[in-house]
Structure formats: C-alpha cells, structure tokens
Amino acid sequence: xxxxxxxxxxRLALGLLLLLAASVLIFVGTxxxxxxxxxxxxxxxxxxxxxxxxxxxxxxxxxxxxxYFAWLxxxxxxxxxxxxTNGRDIAxxxxxxxxxxxxxxxxxxxxxxxxxxFLGLLAVRYKxxxxxxxxxxxxxxxxxxxxxxxxxxxxxxxxxxxxxxPSVSIINESMTLGAKLNAIAIPVMVLTxxxxxxxxxxTRAAILNVMQSAYIETAELKGLGMLKIIxxxxxxxxxxxxxxxxxxxxxxxxxxxxxVEVVFAYPGMGQYLVDHVSKRDxxxxxxxxxxxxxxxxxxxxxxxxxxxxxxxxxxxPK
Amino acid sequence: xxxxxxxxTGQVAKGTMTRREFVGRAAALGxxxxxxxxxxxxxxQAASHGTPIRGGSIKIGSSGGESTNxxxxxxxxxxxxxxxxxHLYESLVEVSAEGDIVPRMAESFEASADAKTWAFKxxxxxxxxxxxxxxxxxxxxxxxxxxxxxxxSGALGIMRGIENMKIDGDNLIVELGVGNADLPYLLADYHLxxxxxxxxxxPGAGIGTGPYTLEVDEPGVRHGFTRNENxxxxxxxxxxxxxxxxxxxxxxxxxxxxQSGQVQMINRVDPKVASLLNRAPNLSVQSVAGRGHxxxxxxxxxxxxxxxxxxxxxxxxxxxxxMVDKILRxxxxxxxxxxxxxxxxxxxxxxxxxxxxxxxxxxxxxxxxHDGSPIVLRVADGAFAGAVDAASLFLETAKxxxxxxxxxxEPNDGYWSEVWNKQxxxxxxxxxxxxxxxxxxxxxxxxxxxxxxxxxxxxFDAMLLEARAELDDxxxxxxxxxxxxxLRDEGGLILPMFNDFVDGVANNVGGWSADPNAELMNNKxxxxxxxxxx
Numbered sequence: 063x064x065x066x067x068x069x070x071x072x073r074l075a076l077g078l079l080l081l082l083a084a085s086v087l088i089f090v091g092t093x094x095x096x097x098x099x100x101x102x103x104x105x106x107x108x109x110x111x112x113x114x115x116x117x118x119x120x121x122x123x124x125x126x127x128x129x130y131f132a133w134l135x136x137x138x139x140x141x142x143x144x145x146x147t148n149g150r151d152i153a154x155x156x157x158x159x160x161x162x163x164x165x166x167x168x169x170x171x172x173x174x175x176x177x178x179x180f181l182g183l184l185a186v187r188y189k190x191x192x193x194x195x196x197x198x199x200x201x202x203x204x205x206x207x208x209x210x211x212x213x214x215x216x217x218x219x220x221x222x223x224x225x226x227x228p229s230v231s232i233i234n235e236s237m238t239l240g241a242k243l244n245a246i247a248i249p250v251m252v253l254t255x256x257x258x259x260x261x262x263x264x265t266r267a268a269i270l271n272v273m274q275s276a277y278i279e280t281a282e283l284k285g286l287g288m289l290k291i292i293x294x295x296x297x298x299x300x301x302x303x304x305x306x307x308x309x310x311x312x313x314x315x316x317x318x319x320x321x322v323e324v325v326f327a328y329p330g331m332g333q334y335l336v337d338h339v340s341k342r343d344x345x346x347x348x349x350x351x352x353x354x355x356x357x358x359x360x361x362x363x364x365x366x367x368x369x370x371x372x373x374x375x376x377x378x379p380k
Numbered sequence: 381x382x383x384x385x386x387x388x389t390g391q392v393a394k395g396t397m398t399r400r401e402f403v404g405r406a407a408a409l410g411x412x413x414x415x416x417x418x419x420x421x422x423x424x425q426a427a428s429h430g431t432p433i434r435g436g437s438i439k440i441g442s443s444g445g446e447s448t449n450x451x452x453x454x455x456x457x458x459x460x461x462x463x464x465x466x467h468l469y470e471s472l473v474e475v476s477a478e479g480d481i482v483p484r485m486a487e488s489f490e491a492s493a494d495a496k497t498w499a500f501k502x503x504x505x506x507x508x509x510x511x512x513x514x515x516x517x518x519x520x521x522x523x524x525x526x527x528x529x530x531x532x533s534g535a536l537g538i539m540r541g542i543e544n545m546k547i548d549g550d551n552l553i554v555e556l557g558v559g560n561a562d563l564p565y566l567l568a569d570y571h572l573x574x575x576x577x578x579x580x581x582x583p584g585a586g587i588g589t590g591p592y593t594l595e596v597d598e599p600g601v602r603h604g605f606t607r608n609e610n611x612x613x614x615x616x617x618x619x620x621x622x623x624x625x626x627x628x629x630x631x632x633x634x635x636x637x638x639q640s641g642q643v644q645m646i647n648r649v650d651p652k653v654a655s656l657l658n659r660a661p662n663l664s665v666q667s668v669a670g671r672g673h674x675x676x677x678x679x680x681x682x683x684x685x686x687x688x689x690x691x692x693x694x695x696x697x698x699x700x701x702x703m704v705d706k707i708l709r710x711x712x713x714x715x716x717x718x719x720x721x722x723x724x725x726x727x728x729x730x731x732x733x734x735x736x737x738x739x740x741x742x743x744x745x746x747x748x749x750h751d752g753s754p755i756v757l758r759v760a761d762g763a764f765a766g767a768v769d770a771a772s773l774f775l776e777t778a779k780x781x782x783x784x785x786x787x788x789x790e791p792n793d794g795y796w797s798e799v800w801n802k803q804x805x806x807x808x809x810x811x812x813x814x815x816x817x818x819x820x821x822x823x824x825x826x827x828x829x830x831x832x833x834x835x836x837x838x839x840f841d842a843m844l845l846e847a848r849a850e851l852d853d854x855x856x857x858x859x860x861x862x863x864x865x866x867l868r869d870e871g872g873l874i875l876p877m878f879n880d881f882v883d884g885v886a887n888n889v890g891g892w893s894a895d896p897n898a899e900l901m902n903n904k905x906x907x908x909x910x911x912x913x914x
Contacts, residue, residue, distance in 0.1 A: 101797035109829045112532045147448035148599060149584070155447070158598075214632055221640045229636040230441070230643070232602055232626060327628045327637075329601040337446040337600055340793055 066377065070367060077359045081352065088351035089130050092344050099146055099342040120146050133345060137352070143345040147338070152349050156334070160353060162233060163330040166246055167315035170253035175308055178258050182265025182304075183297070186273065187288055194266075201259035213252045213325040220248055231326040249326045253319065257311040264307040268300035275299075302369035309365035316361075317354040432891060436914025437622040438906050441634045441643035445627030447600025452583035453573040454526060454533035459647055460603070462570060462903045463625045467605040468509075469573030469588030472500055472519065472552075473564050475814045477895040477902070479725050481564040485519065485574050485589065486552075495559035495849055500552040500567075506612045508576045509586075509593045516547045521578025523552070526571060535571035537822070537829065559849035561856075565815045570903075591618030591907050602626050619891075619910035635884065638663055644886040645906065647899045650765070651709035654882055662887050667711050667880040668894040671723045671812025671819075674707075674764040674879055675715075676757065676774065679834040680872040682804040684755065688870055689748035694755075694785075695734060695874050697741035697778045703876045706773065707766040711882050715875035718864040719810060719819050723878075723896050726816060726853060728861035731868065741781035754786035758799050762792035763807035770876070771807060801832045808832065809879075814897060816860050820844050824867065833872030840866060888912045 100116040117123060136143055142152040181201070185194040204212065221229035227247040237245070272278065273296055281291045320332025331350060338346040370376045445460030453465055472486045483489060486500040502516040525531055527539030544555040556563065576587055586594035591611045596604030603625045607618050626643060628634045634646040635653060639660050649657060649665055658665040678685035678694070685691060700714035713721065716733055759771040771787050778785040790799050790806075799806050813819040822828060825844060826836040840863060847859040867873060881899040885892055891909040895901040901908060 109536055111529055112534075112536055115530050116532050145448065148450040150599075159447075214636075217632075217636045217640075222636060225640060228642055229633065229640050230626060230628065234596075234598070234602075324630050325633055327601075327626065327630070327633055329598065333600065334447045337448050341446070341448045343448060 066370065069370065073363050073366060077363055080359055081355055084355035085134070085348060085352055086130075088348055088355075089126070089344070092339070092342065092347050093126050099344070129344070133348060137349075142349045145338070145346050146343045147341050147346075152346055156331070156346070156349055156353070158235075159329060159331045159334045162328065163316055163319075163332070165233075165242070166249060166253070166319070166328060166330060167312065169243070169246060170250050170257070170315050171312055173250060174254040174257050174311075175261065177254065178261035178308075179265050179304065181258070182262045182269065183289075183292055185262065185266045186269045186292060186296075189270065197262065198266075201255075201262050204255035205257075205259035208321075209252055209256050210321050210325050212255055213248070213322060216248050216251055217325075220251075229326065231328045233329065246326075246328070249322050249328055252322055253315060257314065261304070261307055261311055265300070265304050268303040269296045272296040272299045298372070301372045305368045305372070306365045309361040313358050313361045316357045430890065432619045432910045433912060433914050434619050434910070435621055436911035437620050437624065438645065438889070438909060438911060439624045439626060439643040440900070440906050441626050441628040441637045441646040442900075443627075443629045443631070443634065443648050445600055445625070445629065449599040450584040451586040451594070451597065452579070453571050453575070454531060454535070454579075454583060456571060457534060459899065459903070460625055460627055462898070463900070463906065464586075464603050465570055465573055466590070466903045466907055467592040467603075467623060467625075468586050468590045468594060469575065470590050471568055471570070471572050471574065473568050475565060475568045475897055475902075477893060477897070479814065479896075481568065485514065489564060491561070491563070493851075495561045495563070495851060496556050498554045498556070498563050499548070500554070502550050502552060503612070504550065506589050507610055508589055509608060510576065512576050514574065514576075514589055516550060516552055518576055518578060519552050519574055520545055520547055521580060522572065522574050523554075523578075525578040525580050525583070533571055535569050538566045538569055538572075538818075541566075558845060560817070561848065561851050562815045562817045565813075565818060568814065592623060595622070596624075600627055617904075617907045620906075620914070623906045625906075638884045638886065641886065644889050644911070645900060645909075646884040647881075648765075649882040649884045651707075651711045651882060654709065654711060657884060663884055664887065665882060666885050666892060666894070667882045668896050669713060669721075669723060669878065670881050670896045670898070671721065671814075672810060672879050672881070673715055673719060673721075673812065673875055674767070674770065674807075674809050674877050675719075676771075676805070676807055676874040676876070677833050678872040678874070679804040680870075681834040681836070684748070684750050684753075685804055685872060687748045687750070689744045690750055690755075691870075691872060691874075693741045693744035693748060693781065693783055694778070696737045696744060697781045697783055698774055698874060698876050699736040699777050700734075700876045701736070702773060702777075703770055707770045708877060708879055711880040713878045713880075715877050716868055717871065717873055717875050718868045719812075719823070719873065719875065720816055720860070720864050721878050723812070724816050724819075726857040726860050728857060728864065731861060731865055734868065736777070738777070738781045741778075741783065745781060745783050752784055754784050756786050756788050756805060758788045758790050758803050758806040760790040760792045760795045760799070760807070762795050763800075764809040764879075767807045774876075801830065811898070817844065817848050820863065824871075835867070835871055835873075837866070 099120060099122060100113045121129070133143060142156065144150060145152055181197050185197045188194045217229045220226050228245055229248065231245045231249050233242045233245050269292060278291060278295060281295050319330065320336055322328065323330045323332045335347065335350040440463060442460050442463055444458035449461050451464055451468065453469060456462060456465055470484045472484065473489070474482045474484050476482045485503055485506070487503040489498060489500045491498050502519055506514040508514055523539065523545055526533040526535045527542060541556055541558065541560060542554055543557045546553050554563065573588060575583065586597065591608050592605035593608050595606045596602060605623045607621050611618050628637055631650045635649065635657055637643045638646045641662065654665045678691060680686060695717050704710065704712050704714055716731065720727055722729065757771055759767045761768055768789065775785050775787055800808050810823070813822060821844065823830050823832060824835050824840065825831065826841050843859050843863050847856045850856045850859065883900050888911055889909050890912045892905065893901060
C-alpha cells in the first residue's frame, strides 16, 4: 500500500477511536451534572408525583452503563433516538440545525479565509509600512473585543440606525437563498471580524519565515516581482501552518459560535445543545457532542493530510 | 335586548352609568354578571382604541423559549409555550383583566349553595381545528387527563380537590370534597386547555378551538399561526391573518428587534433599559402592576430560621424602597412580607406596611440570641432578574444592623432542583395567582408541595379552608386579612417587592390594554390586538 494511504487509514482509525472516547466523556459529564432530567423538564412547577411518573417513563431508573450502551447501539445503526424532553426524533431536528450551522459557517469561511490570506500576503508585501500596521491593528482590535459586543455594535448601526440588514437572523427552509443571505449578513460580518486576525497573522508569520530562505533571495536576484515571489515561491512552502490555523478557525465557526447564535437568535446547533444541556436531555447532548467532536477531529484530519501532501519530503518518502 | 345593552354600555363609557348599575340592569335583562363585565371590557377597549382592523400580521419576540418545548398544555411552564397555547387553545373559563371570570368554552356556570357542586354549561357549535365538534365529552376527558395521577400536568395539584366529574346533558358537573367558591379561577388555569378527546392520544398536536391554527412549529426558534376562519368569537379575537412567535432569549436581541421593526411586541423589557427604550420614536414601553413577587425565603423549621425574632430582624433589615428603585428601576411596588397585594380581590388595605428600620432589626437580632455564625443566603441570577444585586443590597443593610448575613452564589443551572425548596434560605420568585386562595394553597398550606418556607400551621390551614367555602365576601376578606397578617409577622417569607410586567409594543399595534394577570396582556396580546396600518 502507498505509504500516504496507509497514513490516512491510520489517522482515520485513530479519529474514530477518539470519537468513541469523546462520547464516553460527554456521557460521564452529563451524568455528574446536578439535578435530573425530570426535574429540569417540569421546572419549578413540578409535583413529586409528576416527577416520579416522568422519571419512570423516561427510563431514568436504569443504570447509566445500560443507558449508554443502548444509545451507542442505536447510533451505530443510524438511530440517534428521540429527545427525552419533547419526544421528537433527534436525527430530524438535529439535521435542520446542523444544516443551518454549516450554512453560517460556510459563508463566514467563504469570506474570511480568502480575505485573511489576502490581507496576510498584503501585510508581508508592505512589511513594517503603514498597510501592514493598519491591517494588524484593525484585525487585532476586532479579535480582542468579545464577539457579542461586536454583534451589539453592528446591530445598533447596521440594523437599527441604517436599517440595512435585520438583527434577527432566523432562517427557514422556505426562504430563498437571497433572503437567507440577507438574514445572516450581520452574523457573518461578526464572525469574519472574529476569525480574521488569527488566520491573517499566521499567514503573515509563516510567509515571512519562508522569506528569510536562500531560495527567496535567489528569486529576488533573478529579478522577480515581490508579489510573484510570494505567490509562487513563498506561499506553497508556507501552506502547512496556514491550513492548520484555517482548519482550527473553521472548527470554531462550526462548534463555537453559540454566543453569536444567541445574539442573533440564529437557529444553529449551539443554542440547540445549550437548551438540551440545561434540561439534562442526555441523548441530544450526546448526539450534539458526537457531531461536534466529529467536526473537530475531521477538520484536524484534513489539516494533517493537506500538510503531508503539501510537503514533498512526506509525499515522496525514501 | 341587544340594543338596550349597547345603549347601556355606551352610558358606562360616557360615565353616566356606573359599572355596578350596568351589571345590575344587565342581570335584569337575563345576562350573567360575568358576561356583562366582558361586554363592558370589550366596549372599553373599542372606545379607547377604535375599531379593530383585520389583516396583517403580528410578530412577537419572546424570551422563555427552548428547543425542548412542546405544544402539550400539561407541560407548559414558560412564556413562549404560553403564547402558543393562547393562539391554539381555549379553556373552560378565563380570568379577565379586571379579575372577573369570563366563560369561554363554558357558556355559563353555577354553584350549589355550599360551593361543593358546580355545573358548567358547555358552549355549542364550536369546532376544533380538525373540524370535529367540541362536546362536553372532550371537556370531561381533558379534565380527566390533567387529574390523572400518571399525568405530568402542572395542574395536577389543582385537580386534586375534585372528587368526581361527570356529564349531565350539556353540563360538566364537578363535585368537590370541600366547598370552594373560587373553583372557576382554578379551572381558568392555563394548563387546562380543552383538546379533542382530552388530548390523550396526541397531547402536543396543537389542535384546539383557539383563534389561530398551527402553521409552523420549530421549538426554540419560531412558531407560526394562521387565523382560524371558523373561530366562534371572531368579533373579539383573531384580527390578524398570521402571527409568529420568535424565540429571542437575549434581552438585547429583543429590544433591537423591536426597535428595528422586525417584531411588534416583546416581553420582559429589562428595567435597566426600559426608560431609554421608551424614548425610541416607533414604540412604547407598557408596564402593568401584577401579582408576581421577588422573595427571599427561609425555612421556618430549620435553625436559625426557626426563631421568629431572627426572621423579624431580617425582615426589618431589608430596604424595600431602595430595592424597588435600584433593582426594578421603579417598575414595581414594595412588598409587605405577605404574598398578597392590592392586585388581588379581597385584599385588606389596612394591614400596616413594614418599614425599613435598622434599630428594630438590631433589637430583634439581639432578642433572638443568635450565636453570630454566618447566616447563608443562596442566590443565583436565575432566581429573579437582579437577584444577586438585590442580595448585595440586603447584605449591606443587614451588616449595618449587625446581622452576619453571607451570600453564596449558586449556578443558574440546577437552581430550581438543587437549591430552591431544598436549602433553608435562598432567593426565589412567584408569578402570583388570580385569587388569594390559590396563592395560599399553592405555597402556604401545610400539605402543599411547594411550601417553600415550611410554613405548617394548623390554625392557618383551618382559616384557609373556612375562607374557601365562605360565600360572603365580607367574612372572607376578614379571614384573608388575618391570614396575611399572620404570615407577615411570623412567616419565613421576606418579600421586598412586587414586580411589574414590562413589555415593549410598536406604535402600529392597536387594541393594547393592561392585564395584570401576566405579561403581554396575559399572553393574549397577539390574539386580541391588531395592526393599525394592515
């Protein structure tokens, strides 16, 4: 077998193992939370009879290990179960939320990744001159402000003062793509501002590192233009660290945007997960946790493989 | 007869006839008092807001919604599900803004002289959203579902007092073990929504007799409703074509949505921003004094709170005016360590108001002989809005009186299951109930599940039962006054403030009127209001 295929197979197997470990961790985590599902569902207005009845109905009297393996068996057959709290099919309700999360993450990434890399290249080109300093100052400012604050500021100006885009980003199936993009405009701006700096700085640092090399000097002596040197000689050699940081930020866009979801009432997975954690709805929390873990592990896997492929020494081992 | 009534409601609106006269004369025309009061309310609404306009849509931005919500009335406990219930379903009777009982699915009702047997005549010609006729049998099955010990209904406690229910022609007969003059108020509970077949097969189907039918149901995101063209009371409710409840749990997101015109109504405006928000040109902040209250509760059977002098010391050491000013920003009123205020019928205004007094607090603290060990008060942000700040204010004034109060912050998560009703001293809130009997039976009867101050006094229980079966209002008021005073002077309840319901409403909404029962006109604003420029 080709050594790269073998490497990928190894990584995949390791990823799956990690996923299993993550599911155990999540299950243990939810089990040691104070309070129980029945009390959380019925809230302050729960009578002891109602509590006992609900607990029995939900099977909460079974030992934790039994419940865990019953669930795992279901997942392996593609059945995520039904939510304890409202009796809905988890796969179905989760599917819609996941789609929304990916939709927002996709558009935020589609704008922020090229923008960050472009700004990074620009910063290298004008290193230590005003464009470089301006780019760094602005992006570092936006990453330092909490995301909800950026959200509120943009809502105040863009939604209330200028009435350009809505402040409530609730989207649904029946909306056209244009209407959906209009609805998510402000959250996409917020997320772009939040992730820009990290990727931009990494691009700048990685390329500057390469720029010190002897072959860049050679290219310069050949009389090549600065941007052409960066594009053809520096960037391909700096791709591995850049891909790594891009993947980390993509993972953040998928699993870490719950605050932005709350501010804009966006129906993504973060809010869905938080609601179910507070109700101790273990099957849903498990399902969400598993998907988040899968996204994280998957994106890191991609980053690994891309850096291997980008490196000729790894691509063609002796 | 209709012309006569219309003329008379006009007279009341002009002020040439009093409300009492109107009800009396209407009775002479064969109209029950409750119906007469509704006519007055409707007329007052029409007089102050002009004629309802049909069409358009109302969007409500509401907190208190989660992706775990269902449309099952039995499990309803927060704002968004309540908004949904009001669109889809109706109950046997309702409590009006004035505190009167208004028959809905019942056409009329009457009690036997001892208030033990009640007959509710079920309205005819009403259809469920699925086209089926609503029958007395559906009503009976609904009541049976909620009184089943296996049910998870929040109304189970209410139904426990009912011994027997049966159908007699068009009537639902309810028989009680102990007479209860307030039974209609209990049956107005929002859990007891009439569903086809009692909702036993599919309680969350969203099929009821309400003014709107279910269009979109995405829990935790939005719920959409279209007008029920078949609605029986279309003259008074269901003016818009389409309504949508958007779940906006973030307070800033709600106010932003209202300001930018994406929603027409929001609930729970943060008192801190209410006066600023009110300055916006296209909306107004509406507040109404309700029965809800913010409390610090101590278990009277646990040391050191089993000492009444210590309880009194704590009660005197709390600065109520400061709390209303700083925590509620004036959107509320001071409390008197009893869960009843002027918003309740039969409230005794003459009970003396407890004043903030460091000297008296110090005096009672000395008398209690407390050993000086820290008195731990548990709070969480989720106990009520501003609970942690309120506890800090309490801490300062208590310190001034030499009381060693100590605050322990608890996480919101699990607060209602781990702290409230378990720990001996904590912060909490109550939503209030339409009548005194219900408030006292819910939390101050010895056997009550939610007796969160462990207040167990046989003489108090006896008075409660006596008042319950008493049909003479003067005597009832006297009993309730005694009970209130007893709680005020000996109870474990420290009640610094009653909170207002503060909502935000866009200026193009017509038909808004104050309703002290709950926020957003008892959650009925979207079904009773209309859009002026629809």
